[in-house]
Amino acid sequence: MKKKIIGVILATAMVATLFTGCSGKSEEAAAPATDAAQEEAAPEAEDAAPAEAEDAADATADAAGGDLASKKVGVCIYQFSDNFMTLFRTELENYLIAQGFSKDNITIVDGQNDQATQTGQIDNFINDKVDVLIVNPVNSSSAETITDKVVEAGIPLVYINREPSADEEKRWEDNGWNVTYVGCDARQSGTMQGEMIVDLGLEAVDLNGDGKIQYIMVEGDPENVDAQYRTEFSVKALTDAGFEVECLSDQVGNWQQAEAQQIVANALGQYTTDVEVVFCNNDAMALGALQAIEAAGRTVGTDIYLVGVDALSEALENVIAGTMTGTVFNDHFSQSHSAADAAIRFINGESNDYYIGCDYVKATKDNAQEILDMVK
Numbered sequence: 001m002k003k004k005i006i007g008v009i010l011a012t013a014m015v016a017t018l019f020t021g022c023s024g025k026s027e028e029a030a031a032p033a034t035d036a037a038q039e040e041a042a043p044e045a046e047d048a049a050p051a052e053a054e055d056a057a058d059a060t061a062d063a064a065g066g067d068l069a070s071k072k073v074g075v076c077i078y079q080f081s082d083n084f085m086t087l088f089r090t091e092l093e094n095y096l097i098a099q100g101f102s103k104d105n106i107t108i109v110d111g112q113n114d115q116a117t118q119t120g121q122i123d124n125f126i127n128d129k130v131d132v133l134i135v136n137p138v139n140s141s142s143a144e145t146i147t148d149k150v151v152e153a154g155i156p157l158v159y160i161n162r163e164p165s166a167d168e169e170k171r172w173e174d175n176g177w178n179v180t181y182v183g184c185d186a187r188q189s190g191t192m193q194g195e196m197i198v199d200l201g202l203e204a205v206d207l208n209g210d211g212k213i214q215y216i217m218v219e220g221d222p223e224n225v226d227a228q229y230r231t232e233f234s235v236k237a238l239t240d241a242g243f244e245v246e247c248l249s250d251q252v253g254n255w256q257q258a259e260a261q262q263i264v265a266n267a268l269g270q271y272t273t274d275v276e277v278v279f280c281n282n283d284a285m286a287l288g289a290l291q292a293i294e295a296a297g298r299t300v301g302t303d304i305y306l307v308g309v310d311a312l313s314e315a316l317e318n319v320i321a322g323t324m325t326g327t328v329f330n331d332h333f334s335q336s337h338s339a340a341d342a343a344i345r346f347i348n349g350e351s352n353d354y355y356i357g358c359d360y361v362k363a364t365k366d367n368a369q370e371i372l373d374m375v376k
């Protein structure tokens with residue numbers, strides 16, 4: 001078992017008005033609230049010695065009457081080709097096995113970013129009478145339909161990574177259903193991205209000396225609150241610190257490296273040296289942005305700044321080398337373990353909170369090696 005970051009549970013849901021990018025267009029969305037968004041969680045490395053991990057697994061298996069090995073787990077991932085969800089599902093499977101489930105009884109399927117495909121997979125799991133379902137929805141807005149059919153079938157349900165609306169979560173609570181969501185508060189990650197830029201100081205970042213920070217925003221899937229909140233809160237951290245900002249370009253890169261590369265190449269071609277900061281909602285897109293930045297003959301840390309989210313190994317290596325300004329560790333260990341633990345509690349007839357959170361961690365040159373050692 002790998003080392004892990006200890007997550008802190010955040011709670012409470014609220015409805016907020018979001019402003020996305022240059023257009024200032026607004027929309028209603030729901031997400032968990034936290035007042036910890038400004039605070040950096042200290043990375044606490046915990047050595048999980050194999051023997052201790054095995055003892056813990058035995059204890060959990062005993063608590064379940066030792067029969068977790070016979071329980072069937074269905075896992076729906078929105079898209080296997082997503083880098084972050086690959087880390088998540090690999091750790092989830094390993095941890096489930098360490099807790100006593102049999103590998104043969106864990107079925108993980110690829111929704112191929114298509115809700116109809118995923119809904120069919122959920123129907124199959126229901127027909128197969130799995131003991132618990134863990135779902136990373138393609139569209140969070142389909143959660144109501146998914147919840148209804150899974151609850152109707154009497155199967156406990158753990159949503160991961162893509163948070164359903166506050167109204168949907170309230171329905172679970174009001175009805176006392178065995179349904180929960182496990183994830184981090186994306187506002188915190190956006191705030192941390194902005195803070196890493198603020199910490200460089202206005203003078204360093206305002207490369208053209210016009211008193212404003214000109215930036216490009218590359219967004220993930222706009223249906224996903226992670227994309228909405230990272231977009232809003234990264235910029236808010238700058239304005240909260242008194243920086244004046246100017247958005248040059250705000251486009252959707254759908255979490256994909258190649259799309260981001262194209263977007264940033266075009267924006268750099270159009271706005272050239274005016275671009276001071278590139279914000280990407282995740283690291284896959286930041287890696288695409290970096291390719292475009294280098295192709296344009298620009299140098300991160302010298303004449304442009306670049307931040308992402310996730311702390312993929314490649315991104316951390318770039319942070320260490322100075323070719324990325326920073327990233328934010330999206331703790332897939334804590335999230336996958338919490339999801340599995342919640343599933344086990346449901347199987348054991350226990351209940352769960354309706355929202356199970358965890359903290360993000362800033363990754364800068366100062367601690368990127370430490371985080372890389374943990375994730376590798």
Ligand code: BGC
Nearest residue numbers: 082084161226255282310330
């Ligand atoms: C991650 C992205 C990922 C997305 C999938 C986000 O939390 O930061 O990298 O593509 O989840 O839903």
